[in-house]
Amino acid sequence: MSTSEPSTILVVFDLVGIFVFAISGALVAVRKGLDVFGVLVLAGATGLGGGFIRDVLIGATPPAALADWRYLLVPVAAGLLAFWYHPVLGRMERSVTILDAFGLGLFCVTGALKALDYDLGVAPAALMGMLTGIGGGVLRDVLASRVPAVFRGELYATPALAGAALVVAGAQTDLPTYVIAFAGGGLCVAWRLVAIWRHWQAPVPTGPASV
Amino acid sequence: MSTSEPSTILVVFDLVGIFVFAISGALVAVRKGLDVFGVLVLAGATGLGGGFIRDVLIGATPPAALADWRYLLVPVAAGLLAFWYHPVLGRMERSVTILDAFGLGLFCVTGALKALDYDLGVAPAALMGMLTGIGGGVLRDVLASRVPAVFRGELYATPALAGAALVVAGAQTDLPTYVIAFAGGGLCVAWRLVAIWRHWQAPVPTGPASV
Amino acid sequence: MSTSEPSTILVVFDLVGIFVFAISGALVAVRKGLDVFGVLVLAGATGLGGGFIRDVLIGATPPAALADWRYLLVPVAAGLLAFWYHPVLGRMERSVTILDAFGLGLFCVTGALKALDYDLGVAPAALMGMLTGIGGGVLRDVLASRVPAVFRGELYATPALAGAALVVAGAQTDLPTYVIAFAGGGLCVAWRLVAIWRHWQAPVPTGPASV
Numbered sequence: 001m002s003t004s005e006p007s008t009i010l011v012v013f014d015l016v017g018i019f020v021f022a023i024s025g026a027l028v029a030v031r032k033g034l035d036v037f038g039v040l041v042l043a044g045a046t047g048l049g050g051g052f053i054r055d056v057l058i059g060a061t062p063p064a065a066l067a068d069w070r071y072l073l074v075p076v077a078a079g080l081l082a083f084w085y086h087p088v089l090g091r092m093e094r095s096v097t098i099l100d101a102f103g104l105g106l107f108c109v110t111g112a113l114k115a116l117d118y119d120l121g122v123a124p125a126a127l128m129g130m131l132t133g134i135g136g137g138v139l140r141d142v143l144a145s146r147v148p149a150v151f152r153g154e155l156y157a158t159p160a161l162a163g164a165a166l167v168v169a170g171a172q173t174d175l176p177t178y179v180i181a182f183a184g185g186g187l188c189v190a191w192r193l194v195a196i197w198r199h200w201q202a203p204v205p206t207g208p209a210s211v
Numbered sequence: 212m213s214t215s216e217p218s219t220i221l222v223v224f225d226l227v228g229i230f231v232f233a234i235s236g237a238l239v240a241v242r243k244g245l246d247v248f249g250v251l252v253l254a255g256a257t258g259l260g261g262g263f264i265r266d267v268l269i270g271a272t273p274p275a276a277l278a279d280w281r282y283l284l285v286p287v288a289a290g291l292l293a294f295w296y297h298p299v300l301g302r303m304e305r306s307v308t309i310l311d312a313f314g315l316g317l318f319c320v321t322g323a324l325k326a327l328d329y330d331l332g333v334a335p336a337a338l339m340g341m342l343t344g345i346g347g348g349v350l351r352d353v354l355a356s357r358v359p360a361v362f363r364g365e366l367y368a369t370p371a372l373a374g375a376a377l378v379v380a381g382a383q384t385d386l387p388t389y390v391i392a393f394a395g396g397g398l399c400v401a402w403r404l405v406a407i408w409r410h411w412q413a414p415v416p417t418g419p420a421s422v
Numbered sequence: 423m424s425t426s427e428p429s430t431i432l433v434v435f436d437l438v439g440i441f442v443f444a445i446s447g448a449l450v451a452v453r454k455g456l457d458v459f460g461v462l463v464l465a466g467a468t469g470l471g472g473g474f475i476r477d478v479l480i481g482a483t484p485p486a487a488l489a490d491w492r493y494l495l496v497p498v499a500a501g502l503l504a505f506w507y508h509p510v511l512g513r514m515e516r517s518v519t520i521l522d523a524f525g526l527g528l529f530c531v532t533g534a535l536k537a538l539d540y541d542l543g544v545a546p547a548a549l550m551g552m553l554t555g556i557g558g559g560v561l562r563d564v565l566a567s568r569v570p571a572v573f574r575g576e577l578y579a580t581p582a583l584a585g586a587a588l589v590v591a592g593a594q595t596d597l598p599t600y601v602i603a604f605a606g607g608g609l610c611v612a613w614r615l616v617a618i619w620r621h622w623q624a625p626v627p628t629g630p631a632s633v
Contacts, residue, residue, distance in 0.1 A: 029573070035624035037580065038573025052479065057263065059272030061481030066546040087629045124277040138354070143560070145569045147356045151240070151249025158248065202246035207298050268474065270483030335488040349565070358567045362451070362460025369459065413457035418509045 014110060015074050017103035022047035022075040023096055025140045026082030027089060032144050036083055042140055043079030044072075050135030054111050054128050058118040097196060104160050105189035108133040109181045112164040113171075122168045129164025130157060133188075155195040155202050163188025225321060226285050228314035233258035233286040234307055236351045237293030238300060243355050247294055253351055254290030255283075261346030265322050265339050269329040308407060315371050316400035319344040320392045323375040324382070333379045340375025341368060344399075366406040366413050374399025436532065437496050439525035444469035444497040445518055447562045448504030449511060454566050458505055464562055465501030466494075472557030476533050476550050480540040519618060526582050527611035530555040531603045534586040535593075544590045551586025552579060555610075577617040577624050585610025 025046025029039040048065045055063035065071035082089055089096065111132025115125035134150050134157050141148040150156045163184040170180030194200070236257025240250040259276045266274035276282035293300055300307065322343025326336035345361050345368050352359040361367045374395040381391030405411070447468025451461040470487045477485035487493035504511055511518065533554025537547035556572050556579050563570040572578045585606040592602030616622070 030627045034573040035575050035626045037624050069545045072545050083627055123280045123283050151245040153246050202248050204246045205241045205294055334491045334494050362456040364457050413459050415457045416452045416505055
């Protein structure tokens with residue numbers, strides 16, 4: 001379970017998750033009319049931001065993404081791809097959303113596991129898992145000067161928190177890590193996909209907003 | 212004065228301050244029409260953000276709030292309360308503002324003391340005290356995509372800086388910590404309450420803004 | 423090349439860079455109609471933000487600016503100057519832009535050198551150099567609730583990345599540090615000045631933005 005020598009398959013999963021998130025960040029930049037540099041930065045911030053925020057908060061600096069050039073190359077590739085082929089990618093929005101659910105599931109698992117590695121308690125570790133999943137999207141929206149999408153109706157954070165919580169709970173048992181990881185990631189992905197499919201929304205406050 | 216084993220009374224004060232700040236964050240989220248998750252995140256960011264920013268800057272990671280589940284429970288409780296009862300809370304705005312002044316006074320003191328514990332000099336420690344007090348509100352407004360309220364006219368940061376500076380100055384003497392803390396916190400709270408009462412504003416630039 | 427005992431000339435350069443950046447931040451605050459505190463905070467965030475972000479990411483906490491009161495005094499002085507004399511400074515915009523290019527050149531060099539000191543690889547160190555140069559401006563714009571200017575057309579980040587990359591490449595040779603620093607900083611400044619003079623823009627995506 002050590003994150004210092006992650007297995008090849010975990011690195012591949014991680015890079016795929018970063019790639020998908022980076023595409024979503026780059027598409028937001030294109031729609032905002034930003035230049036090529038803005039596209040690359042939003043791609044990088046979305047793909048790597050969640051891990052950066054987690055690593056800075058738990059004291060795991062420098063973040064892993066700064067110690068491995070592949071983690072920097074992937075968002076650059078995603079950003080350039082979106083810069084040139086955004087009309088095509090924009091039409092594949094639904095596919096991007098579905099891949100994004102897998103990225104979310106992956107990040108909530110790796111985030112929770114890393115927080116446990118750094119001796120955080122169960123509630124903070126679950127929170128860090130969720131934050132790893134949603135942090136990139138929040139940073140993307142802050143840099144694009146808009147209220148983070150994850151705060152506005154879409155059921156996105158709850159699946160990430162549920163998946164991370166299941167990982168943290170499983171880590172208290174004797175189950176092997178890969179079982180825990182698949183259970184937690186599977187729960188997050190399944191919940192998120194059903195939410196997309198059925199247009200589930202998070203509840204909003206009722207009654208008149210006080211001014 | 213060690214922050215590793217804070218006294219019960221200090222923890223209670225801290226949790227009250229977090230609660231009040233979290234309520235103010237949750238009310239902003241309700242007014243922005245965010246969903247329940249956005250309300251909880253803005254509650255947490257406002258209640259804990261100042262301490263997080265301070266701890267990340269002085270290298271005290273993971274932040275204390277991630278090592279103690281009570282610090283996570285309080286903003287969740289405040290967020291849910293605001294989610295359900297925001298019409299009532301909105302009418303109690305003045306009470307919230309007054310309680311907020313006490314939260315500010317508390318945070319500027321604990322922030323300055325913790326920075327001194329981490330061997331910062333007098334000017335940076337006073338700055339960290341102020342940042343602990345105002346950081347949560349700034350993070351709340353950045354996440355809500357609006358210019359931080361603390362930059363626009365209300366006399367809010369100056370009392371926090373004054374209180375923190377008094378604490379830092381007092382720490383150079385032989386006075387016991389609780390005396391310093393009460394003096395600094397009291398100065399901040401009194402100044403802030405008078406500012407609310409007399410509608411004191413921070414000065415704005417005069418003359419035409421160059422374009 | 424140790425950053426723990428920087429030479430006097432380097433400190434002077436650094437303070438000049440912080441001053442120029444702080445002026446630009448303060449002018450944005452004045453135009454937004456913020457109060458004196460908002461002006462000071464935007465001055466500080468712009469002048470010191472790039473270094474703060476770099477130091478937090480590479481784990482060099484507390485940031486150098488919190489260990490040396492001169493680093494705090496300079497943005498305060500710049501902020502007060504802009505608060506009182508903004509009509510004059512606004513008319514000197516072109517001079518400020520040119521000085522800003524020198525600040526950028528300086529920060530990309532010191533940022534890359536510090537990242538190398540902290541054992542980052544070549545690609546991350548070049549990225550940290552660029553981030554040190556542009557981070558303050560990005561933080562300024564996030565706090566002022568607008569899309570960062572560096573993402574919108576102006577050729578600003580590329581010179582910083584090029585300068586930082588040259589520094590990182592030079593550090594692999596036996597050349598003395600001051601030669602590397604002047605080469606990298608000179609490349610960044612020259613490129614940026616030509617970009618200002620010839621109105622070079624970064625490319626923007628072509629074709630209809632998908633919605």
